[in-house]
Structures are given as structure tokens and as C-alpha cells.
Amino acid sequence: MTKRIVTSILLISMIIGVIFIDWLCGLVVTLFIIGGLYEFFSMLDKKGISAYKYFGIGLGIVIPLSIMFRFELTRGWEFLFILLALLFLILMQFKRRRNTGAIVDISTTIFGIIYVSWFFSFLIKIRYLEGGLGLLAVVLLITKSGDIGAYLIGSRFGKTPLLPRISPKKTVEGFFGGLIFNILTALICKPFLGFGYAHLIVLGICMGLLGQLGDLSESLIKRDCEVKDSGKIFPGMGGVLDEIDSLLFVAPVFYFYMSVVLR
Numbered sequence: 001m002t003k004r005i006v007t008s009i010l011l012i013s014m015i016i017g018v019i020f021i022d023w024l025c026g027l028v029v030t031l032f033i034i035g036g037l038y039e040f041f042s043m044l045d046k047k048g049i050s051a052y053k054y055f056g057i058g059l060g061i062v063i064p065l066s067i068m069f070r071f072e073l074t075r076g077w078e079f080l081f082i083l084l085a086l087l088f089l090i091l092m093q094f095k096r097r098r099n100t101g102a103i104v105d106i107s108t109t110i111f112g113i114i115y116v117s118w119f120f121s122f123l124i125k126i127r128y129l130e131g132g133l134g135l136l137a138v139v140l141l142i143t144k145s146g147d148i149g150a151y152l153i154g155s156r157f158g159k160t161p162l163l164p165r166i167s168p169k170k171t172v173e174g175f176f177g178g179l180i181f182n183i184l185t186a187l188i189c190k191p192f193l194g195f196g197y198a199h200l201i202v203l204g205i206c207m208g209l210l211g212q213l214g215d216l217s218e219s220l221i222k223r224d225c226e227v228k229d230s231g232k233i234f235p236g237m238g239g240v241l242d243e244i245d246s247l248l249f250v251a252p253v254f255y256f257y258m259s260v261v262l263r
Contacts, residue, residue, distance in 0.1 A: 007234045011243070019127075019136060026068040026124045033060055035233065035240035036116040043225040044108055050101060051108045052089060059085050060117035067124045085113060120244055122251035126258070134192035135258060142204060143211045143250050145185040146178040150212070153177025167219040175212060182208030210253055211246035218245035 018024045037060045041053040063081060089106045096102075127136045154174020162170040186204030187197065195203065218241055222230060231239020 007237050011234070015140065019140075020133065022127050022132070023068060025127050025136070026064060029120060029123050030061060030064040030068075032240055032244055033064055033117050033120050035231070036120065036244055037112055039230040039239045039241050040112045040116055040221075043221065043227055043230060044112075046227060047225045049108055050105050051112065052092060052105065055085075055089070055092065056109045056112050060113050063113070063117045064121040064124055067121055067128075082110065082114065082118075085110060115248065116241070119248040119252050122255045123247065125255050126251065129255075129258060131192075135254075138186075138189045138192050139207075139247070139250060139254050141189060142182055142185045142207050143246050146182040146208045146211045147215070147246050149181025150174040150178030150215075153180075163216060166216055166223055170216070170219075178212060179205060179208045182211070207250050207254065210249040214246045214249040217249070218242070 014028070018028045034057060037057045038053075041051055041056060044051045045053070059081065066081075086106070089109055093102050093106060123136060123139070126132055126139060129135055150170070151174070154169070154171045154177060157177070158171030158173045160172040161168065162172050162175050183201055183204035186200045186207070190197070190200060193200065193203075218230070222228070229238035230241035233239055234243060237243060
């Protein structure tokens with residue numbers, strides 16, 4: 001618990017220190033993407049999948065950097081990157097001496113790029129929206145408050161397993177505790193959004209569900225790869241993926257939603 005508290009304080013301090021400067025915020029997001037991709041491909045190594053680790057990390061870096069430098073060759077330029085990645089991976093597969101596992105190796109590489117790099121890069125896009133500083137703060141506060149609520153309520157009152165096959169420690173009580181924290185934080189964030197209370201409650205529930213879905217999705221990946229944590233970079237809390245998993249689905253959905261609302 002002490003390690004978890006100290007690590008949390010350091011992470012919060014770092015976020016406060018970088019969120020006000022858009023390029024520095026983008027750089028930190030990129031560093032988290034690098035760490036997350038490295039952990040993802042390392043887990044695949046333990047499972048015996050020969051994904052294109054360094055190619056995946058390299059392309060994963062290009063995506064957030066292209067957002068930071070406002071690169072937009074076409075309207076759907078992210079899909080252009082994915083298409084080019086697929087073509088290069090097929091060409092690289094031709095050079096390998098074996099054919100077995102080609103589909104798995106290529107598919108898992110593409111999945112890692114989309115799941116970690118593309119999804120998490122939406123935090124940079126949110127920061128660059130009108131009023132992006134406040135919007136990014138809203139995403140982080142609502143999503144991570146749900147993580148805190150689920151942990152506190154689950155560890156204190158949790159008795160009913162949620163999905164023991166995927167994550168033995170998660171409980172139904174923790175699930176609803178996290179949602180309550182999501183809703184309360186969404187209401188507190190009213191000055192940043194200006195929405196009505198009913199709107200904020202719905203937003204808190206949706207973001208909470210997406211956050212817990214992201215958490216469970218990463219747990220599923222870890223369970224498949226037979227690892228407890230994605231890494232050990234954060235004492236008491238695990239790896240980079242363990243920290244950003246709840247944001248991976250929230251960030252793109254929130255971005256598209258706010259893009260429509262702000263029009």
C-alpha cells in the first residue's frame with residue numbers, strides 16, 4: 001500500500017507538471033506509448049509469439065508524433081499508417097525462413113499498434129481541442145477516480161467475484177464502487193464541461209464502463225500470456241499498461257463525442 005501511495009503521488013505530480021504545456025504533454029504520452037508497447041510485445045514473447053516488436057514500437061512512436069506536429073496527409077491518415085504497416089509486415093514476413101505463425105505474428109503486431117499507440121494517442125488530440133486542457137483533466141480525473149473507487153471499495157467490501165476467469169481479484173462491489181466514483185467526479189467536473197447534471201451522470205457512467213472494460217481487456221491479455229503484471233516500472237502498481245489500460249477505450253470515445261459536441 002505504501003509503494004502504491006508513493007507511486008500515485010509521483011504520477012499525479014508528473015501529470016500536473018506537464019498537462020499545462022501541450023507539446024510536453026504530447027511527449028509524455030509518447031513515452032507512455034513506448035513503454036506500453038514494449039510491455040505488450042514482451043508479454044507476447046513470453047507466450048511464444050514472434051511479433052515484430054521493434055517495428056511495432058517504431059510505428060507506434062510515429063502516430064503520436066504525427067499528431068503533435070499536426071501531420072494530416074489525408075482525412076483518415078491514421079488508417080494510412082495502418083495500411084502501410086500491414087504492407088511492410090507482409091514484406092518482412094516474406095524474408096522470414098518459416099511460414100508458420102505468419103497470421104498471428106502480423107495480426108498481433110497490428111493489434112498492439114492500434115490498441116496501445118492509436119487509442120492512447122487520442123489524449124493528445126483531446127489536449128489540442130478547444131478548451132483541451134480542461135477536457136484532458138476531465139478524462140484523467142473521471143477515469144482514474146473510477147480505478148481508485150474500484151480498488152478502495154473492492155478491497156474493503158468486495159466479496160462477489162466479477163469475472164474470476166479473467167481477473168480473480170475484481171469484484172461486483174468494486175465495479176459499482178468505481179462507477180459511483182466516476183459519477184461523483186463527473187459532477188465535480190461540471191465547471192470544465194458546462195453540462196447539466198443528468199448529462200454529467202450519463203457521461204460518468206459511460207466513461208466508467210469504458211474504463212472498466214479497458215481494465216478487464218488488459219487483464220484478459222495478461223491472463224492469456226500468463227503474467228501477473230505487464231511490467232514492474234511502477235512499484236506497487238505494475239507496468240505502464242497496468243496504469244493506462246482504463247484510458248485506452250475512454251480516450252477515443254470521449255474525443256469523438258466532444259468533437260461532435262464542440263461543433
